[in-house]
Amino acid sequence: MASAATLLTTAATAQEITLDPVLLAKSKREVQTDTATSETIVTEEEVEDRQAGTIAELVDSVPGVTLVNGSSPQGSGINIRGFGANGTYGNDQKVLIQVDGANVGSEELYRIGTQLYTDPALYKEVKVIRGMAGTFEYGSGAIGGMVQLETKDASDFTGGETGFKLRQTLQFGSNGGQFASSSILAWQPTEDLELLGNYTYRSQEAQKDGNGDNVSDDGYELPSWAVKARYRFGQDRAHALTLSMAETTSEEKDVPYNSFAASTDSFGNVDRSVFSETRTLRYTYDAPGNDLIHVSVEHSRAEQQIDSSYVSGSSIYEASPFIWPSLQPLVNADQHYVTAKTTVKNQSLFSTGVLRHDLRFGYEHIQKDRLDASSAPGGKDLRDAFFAVDDIQWGGLTLTPAIRYEKQAIRSDYGDYANEALMGGLSARYAFQNGMSVFGSAAYSENLPILDDLTNADYMERSEKAHTFELGAAYDRTGLFAEGDSAAVKLTHYRTELWDVTSYSGVTNIALQGYELEGSYSTETGFYTDVNSTWSFGRDTTNGADNDWQYTLANQLSVTLGKRWNEELDLSWEVVANAEREYADTVTEASVVHNLRATYRPQAGVLDGFEVRLGLENAGDLDYTPYLATRSAPGRNLKLTLTKTF
Template structure:
């Protein structure tokens, strides 16, 4: 049955592209770049499986967490997601697990700063930040396209970019700002976001933003408490940019953002799997990211240098509430819950982009070097130490005619040292290195159709968490991914002014020498991802994305289904721009029944959830610059629990957003 489903969907895709081509003139034509103005543009001009969530979609989704924003991408699933602490991000079957918020195979960056998500027991991805701080999020699935950002990216890469003052001033001298209020019915949520932008000169700009997001306990579709703890999440960001040079070809950008959470007498287990056995804690969390970036882009195609210096610092201080665990105040509990964690990552990336030609080939060559210093404090339940790395990389997009050939190479060396281990008999220093890379090929026909294929190999170098397992300290985790796909993009296809974009991607990922999971030595994932978008001149638009996945694992119990493989899912959005001011849309998310489970694990029923949204943006008069958004999520108040999630999803939630730019 699984094979037939793959064959049917692949066969349908294979038939679709020739039929679309036949709808056009036989003579080849040169196409302009087409921007599909629906909820999300389909990135048909690259072999990389990437989805970009822009400011318009960020506003439209009214998400309470970053995780809730990116789960609309095919291949992305959440382990919960409606709270910042308990969120777990899974991409193509890797990322969050039932025990930890990460397996180190999904990378998250904020303005180039790598967020040091750790393997903290029963704590989520540690992505404590607010979606309102960001204007754009790129989600790359798989390993292809990751080598200029880091190593060990198997599931995918999430890159977030913060807002700039010029986004509000438009580059004009003066002041600008934006005030947003958001209210949610399920959990009595309230959010305030205040932005002030100032551009005193053409070359100088400043931005300050403060966000206060608060949410109480939420109910599921049956009216029962989800078990997700309430949160009070204040965040702020300051950012400045100075442009200089005789030709204004240099710039310095400095940004700082900070998010804090204080939890009192809350369950330690953020996933809610332990049934309260661990007890409660007082927990204080502070996440800070500082980025200084220098950009030099002279009138020379061989030189475009970007130097990015970042510092990411997160503290999670936890204090056990005596007597709160039904197991009693035993050392196993008190040591785990009284752990104070702190990890700091300092990184310098220097990258140059050169644009040049060699004969009939055009090159977009990106070369760089990275210096990474990660320090983790010793905690009761986790080893501390330092992880120092140096990496060099080169990625070249070579174009000739309809061909794009993209070789990529990365070399990374590592020195791990242990702190606070005077009584340990194990070595205190380990050295590792790895060469990794990939190749992607893309050919664009002259009729809007393109085909592509890629192969990539990467390694997860050992991590600080594994100091207590000496056998892992010189055993990098290895992964190989193969991909093949096709895309189609065309305007004026069925009627004047319409636009269609379709992209399908088939992949297989194999991971071996596994160290991230207990009793598992090999993991294999395969899947199909489809993204499509269609818009008409009369304002109608439709978006559809889908993923079908299947995973296997090998371990002490022999071959089994891969525990963290996501379920099959289809997401359809139909919308209508009634006027330039009013946009209405309906969204349906269908998740298949999960029956690929191992012995002793219950199957989980499929579900279909509906959301509706309306946006009103006056274009003139006293309300010009105002925006009103109304969204209703889980319209029919369905009680359901997604596969991989540890608790039910929220029931019906009415959201109201009022915003004004000035």
């Protein structure tokens, strides 16, 4: 990496480019100290610098987030504060995932991951909200939290000016022969109309762990495409229409049905075909001169189809008259579901005396259609919801009450059911004039019954219920130790309790608590450091006995040290330390992993618009398995990404 940095700097010198000191302090990631919500935003710059191959890999550095596997789209998932993906299901319905507002990856499919069959190259921002506070205007039951992904716009490349921009990216990885090509064409024929098209092809063979063994028996090919258009019109361009579409397909031959497994197990192998598509049409209107009217009307549709065909002779139980009748429907299942959602929302900015309000309120209709599969029941899940969230500010104090009412009607051949829930919470934050702030929140949510439980009448007539309490403090200041430096830190303590549990067999109650730390410091000369850490504890009641909660996250500390030379060169070293974790007499050993990254972006000369990224992941080639993962982590992986904007 040092040699690469020297080479890049030498190339810059050959062009007589001077690397001036950074004018503004800038860390890798901004700590969100101005909100009581536990949220982290991964910007487009970090998305590109991490050179991620999957969506899961974009958020693995966020405190409170742990991946179940993650280096491939198959058999990977996202766990937030002990909820979400686990080694059995890709999602337990307690982590909400949205792409441009569309609900995706939420089905509780057995031995299949979170179903995020989409490519990181399509996105410019990922927001992770931990806990329920901050989620009520987007959905219900987000007890662990939510992940919001936003696709790129043409104006991100054209700068809002008329004309064409073409951005071509090629990525290579040494571990598993990784290859990716992403082509983006952005066109603004006028200032009011912008169009974007993207095609990405990504492939990977079986990766090796630090011991030289295969992480899994299979690789993948993942072609993706996306189009996005936005048109502004009317007085002061107050009206806007935005259409976004993205599609990803995957074809796998003779691969383990159990996508969490490292190799073929008792389930045998399948030929699996995956189709994933999201569409969103959004209309917005910002009334000129009227802060009370900021209307958005959004309709989204997310469709996923996963077809599996059993490969004859691959299961040891194929000849068993007792076991095979229950396995055969599973490995030959065709899963097909469509989630359509319409949201009407308005934002009003106004004052009542000394109080300033930012009020968002609206109505949402959700329709989920899931076809009958040989392994799971199908039906129709209809929901209507009303929500309101108000940020009320008085001096340094901000109060945010939130409420959501949701009514559900389920229609199926297994019976019809009706449920409803009233949810909400209150957040408070007080900011002192010295950069300090304190905050807290209390929230209550319900996870309404799901179609996958249609064969259990008891589960269909009651919801899972949870509350979360948070307390924390933050500090944000420039000029702390020297002129031009910047420091930010945020510490959050949370307690979550879940009862009336239906997602886990025999479990009636789950109690979790933990601490999350985010910090950053940067100097005017370009040095920076980022710190992210998680400590968590969990208990559950299973069959009347108290136990450690199996999916409590391992304690983790991540530290990044880096140096920037203006916008041209960025070198960083990331250290990720996971503490030892023991569950049911099985010990997951502690691990310390080192990742090195370099980004070079010439700002002038013949190489202007050209970007080079080098990454060395797991530089020590450590052989380890993260807690909750069902496969070993990949070993050393050298990544090279070349990007040119024309």
